[in-house]
Amino acid sequence: MDLFVAIFAGTVIAATPLVFAALGELVVEKSGVLNLGIEGMMLMGAAIAFGAVVAGYSMPVAILAGGLAGAATSLLFGVLALTFLTNQYAAGLALAIFGSGVSAFLGRGFGSAPIDALDRIHIPGLSDIPLVGPMLFRFDPMVYLALAMFVAISWFLYRTKSGLVLRTIGESPQTAHAIGYPVIKIRYLAVLFGGLMAGLGGAYLSVAYTPLWVENMTAGKGWIALALVVFATWRPQRVLLGAWLFGGMTILQLQGQAIGLAVPSELLSALPYLATIVVLVIISQNRQMLALHFPASLAKPFRPAG
Amino acid sequence: MHFTIEQRPQPSAAMRVAAPIIATLLTLAVGSAFFAALGYAPLAALHAFFIQPLSSANGLSEWLLKASPLILIGCGLAVGFRGNVWNIGAEGQLIAGAIAATGVGLYWPAPDALLLPLMILAGIVAGMAWAAVPAFLRARMNTNEVLVTLMLTYVATLLLSWLVHGPWRDPAGFNYPQTALLPPAAMFSYFDPAYRLNTSIVATVIAVVAMWLFTDRSFLGYKMSVSGAAPLAARYAGFRESSAIWIGLLAGGAAAGFAGVAEAAGPLGQLSPQISPGYGFAAIIVAFIGRLNAFGIVLGGLLMSLLFLGGEQVQMTLGLPSALTRIFQGILLFFLLACDFFIFYRLRRSGGH
Numbered sequence: 001m002d003l004f005v006a007i008f009a010g011t012v013i014a015a016t017p018l019v020f021a022a023l024g025e026l027v028v029e030k031s032g033v034l035n036l037g038i039e040g041m042m043l044m045g046a047a048i049a050f051g052a053v054v055a056g057y058s059m060p061v062a063i064l065a066g067g068l069a070g071a072a073t074s075l076l077f078g079v080l081a082l083t084f085l086t087n088q089y090a091a092g093l094a095l096a097i098f099g100s101g102v103s104a105f106l107g108r109g110f111g112s113a114p115i116d117a118l119d120r121i122h123i124p125g126l127s128d129i130p131l132v133g134p135m136l137f138r139f140d141p142m143v144y145l146a147l148a149m150f151v152a153i154s155w156f157l158y159r160t161k162s163g164l165v166l167r168t169i170g171e172s173p174q175t176a177h178a179i180g181y182p183v184i185k186i187r188y189l190a191v192l193f194g195g196l197m198a199g200l201g202g203a204y205l206s207v208a209y210t211p212l213w214v215e216n217m218t219a220g221k222g223w224i225a226l227a228l229v230v231f232a233t234w235r236p237q238r239v240l241l242g243a244w245l246f247g248g249m250t251i252l253q254l255q256g257q258a259i260g261l262a263v264p265s266e267l268l269s270a271l272p273y274l275a276t277i278v279v280l281v282i283i284s285q286n287r288q289m290l291a292l293h294f295p296a297s298l299a300k301p302f303r304p305a306g
Numbered sequence: 307m308h309f310t311i312e313q314r315p316q317p318s319a320a321m322r323v324a325a326p327i328i329a330t331l332l333t334l335a336v337g338s339a340f341f342a343a344l345g346y347a348p349l350a351a352l353h354a355f356f357i358q359p360l361s362s363a364n365g366l367s368e369w370l371l372k373a374s375p376l377i378l379i380g381c382g383l384a385v386g387f388r389g390n391v392w393n394i395g396a397e398g399q400l401i402a403g404a405i406a407a408t409g410v411g412l413y414w415p416a417p418d419a420l421l422l423p424l425m426i427l428a429g430i431v432a433g434m435a436w437a438a439v440p441a442f443l444r445a446r447m448n449t450n451e452v453l454v455t456l457m458l459t460y461v462a463t464l465l466l467s468w469l470v471h472g473p474w475r476d477p478a479g480f481n482y483p484q485t486a487l488l489p490p491a492a493m494f495s496y497f498d499p500a501y502r503l504n505t506s507i508v509a510t511v512i513a514v515v516a517m518w519l520f521t522d523r524s525f526l527g528y529k530m531s532v533s534g535a536a537p538l539a540a541r542y543a544g545f546r547e548s549s550a551i552w553i554g555l556l557a558g559g560a561a562a563g564f565a566g567v568a569e570a571a572g573p574l575g576q577l578s579p580q581i582s583p584g585y586g587f588a589a590i591i592v593a594f595i596g597r598l599n600a601f602g603i604v605l606g607g608l609l610m611s612l613l614f615l616g617g618e619q620v621q622m623t624l625g626l627p628s629a630l631t632r633i634f635q636g637i638l639l640f641f642l643l644a645c646d647f648f649i650f651y652r653l654r655r656s657g658g659h
Contacts, residue, residue, distance in 0.1 A: 076640060084646075093394065093587075098635075226453060230453070281449050
């Protein structure tokens with residue numbers, strides 16, 4: 001039973017950076033913009049948040065700084081993709097390389113020592129319930145923040161007028177522009193929000209999950225987040241589900257290494273990447289479902305006429 | 307005074323040529339500001355980064371040695387990019403090529419004269435095989451190739467790590483994660499034993515010419531570009547999208563696979579986790595700087611190679627981290643993409659508000 005609880009709790013924790021990054025990207029893509037640079041934004045968030053803790057700032061300030069670093073990085077992409085109408089694939093890729101470089105540059109002064117991880121909360125009473133307590137009420141605040149963001153984003157996208165406007169822009173920016181909505185401005189906001197979320201996801205990695213700084217520590221999580229959005233066919237509930245699936249895979253793989261399974265650790269480490277491919281293949285079979293939720297203007301530059 | 311952006315009546319040919327130059331100059335300007343902010347004299351730092359590496363015969367040899375895989379892979383990738391096929395996993399295909407070539411070189415009992423040709427063949431086939439997976443999945447299963455090529459890069463990295471830590475580790479290698487050295491017959495020969503530049507660069511020259519012939523002189527290349535620019539038109543003309551996918555990915559895979567062979571059987575002489583300093587990713591930028599055009603890619607590859615050399619140089623002389631190379635790569639691509647905007651648009655002064 002303890003093992004079950006450990007795997008469950010570990011899954012939720014391992015999924016948290018993906019939940020942040022993938023939900024952020026979901027909002028960006030729903031507005032019709034494809035930012036491939038999640039990896040770079042996450043690394044910036046991870047480096048800045050870790051640096052802030054090392055510099056003596058409090059945890060909330062450090063995590064916020066990580067989020068803002070992600071947003072600031074995303075602005076570079078925004079200017080290129082939205083103002084300069086560049087190819088979004090290339091701009092996102094440049095962002096991924098740039099973020100990896102800048103974070104490695106900043107991170108060289110951090111040392112290799114771990115820091116004290118973000119504290120887990122303890123709710124008197126609730127946290128002490130057998131089984132349920134350790135499974136639901138003993139996480140750090142960021143886990144709950146990620147879930148709150150899930151609720152907020154689902155509500156925003158499908159229950160508010162602003163969310164409808166955002167989705168309309170993703171479907172047909174021409175229509176939204178004709179009605180009088182500021183397409184470019186709203187897309188900028190979406191990109192910044194995506195950057196903030198990726199930054200928070202990165203910050204979670206460096207100050208709560210590991211908690212230390214290693215160059216390129218995201219190890220492809222930004223790209224997996226991107227895959228999750230496709231996997232989820234652009235729907236928030238399935239982003240959450242997908243993130244947990246991958247979190248679970250990570251934990252099972254770590255457990256497998258811990259109990260000394262007679263397979264090379266590299267094979268176990270490769271599982272999340274292979275699983276991503278398998279899942280993508282399965283999802284792409286359902287063209288109808290993809291077409292139904294796919295933002296029709298995704299990655300197509302738009303410039304209002306006149 | 308106010309500026310508005312307006313579309314040019316027709317794309318500016320002058321700007322098309324000037325954009326990469328302006329982007330390079332802007333990158334240098336930002337680089338100077340960056341060095342100044344770090345407390346280094348900008349001119350001295352830029353000198354160390356961009357001039358010093360080229361001021362010796364050995365430096366020139368290294369410059370070409372590093373430009374060669376970048377140009378080769380850049381050409382291969384550009385074939386795909388022209389057809390809107392986004393292979394961003396050339397790094398994985400390079401690793402696959404290096405693994406296959408080293409495997410043949412170390413473990414295949416071939417006569418000396420055949421060893422290197424067999425390794426080249428194995429490397430190219432492995433690179434193509436690594437790219438065939440995303441090609442098949444995109445062409446037949448409708449699966450996004452960006453993510454698959456990238457995921458396979460991580461898989462290739464882990465496979466390499468397993469091999470050099472496990473079954474292929476050199477028993478006499480003091481436990482370092484690397485294979486034994488390749489036999490002399492498995493190595494590309496040097497032009498001059500004093501320098502590391504070797505005959506593998508011939509393949510790059512051939513690739514550049516082949517790329518130029520394919521894109522500018524062949525009907526298939528033309529159809530592929532149409533397929534990228536206007537998929538519907540291409541389909542009506544009877545050109546299947548899946549052809550573009552297969553050609554695009556296999557070209558990139560073959561080029562990257564060969565580059566992997568050239569690294570293992572060239573400067574490294576063995577397989578280790580440091581088989582590539584990121585050539586597969588940097589080559590994407592090279593393809594863009596070169597505007598997906600063979601001769602542009604040559605210039606882009608030379609520039610990118612200089613960024614790698616400069617990064618190493620400032621690491622040695624100024625103690626700055628080599629991550630600078632990636633920062634400059636990113637900035638260069640940012641500026642290039644932004645400058646491209648002005649091929650199609652211009653700023654115009656408009657009076658009043």
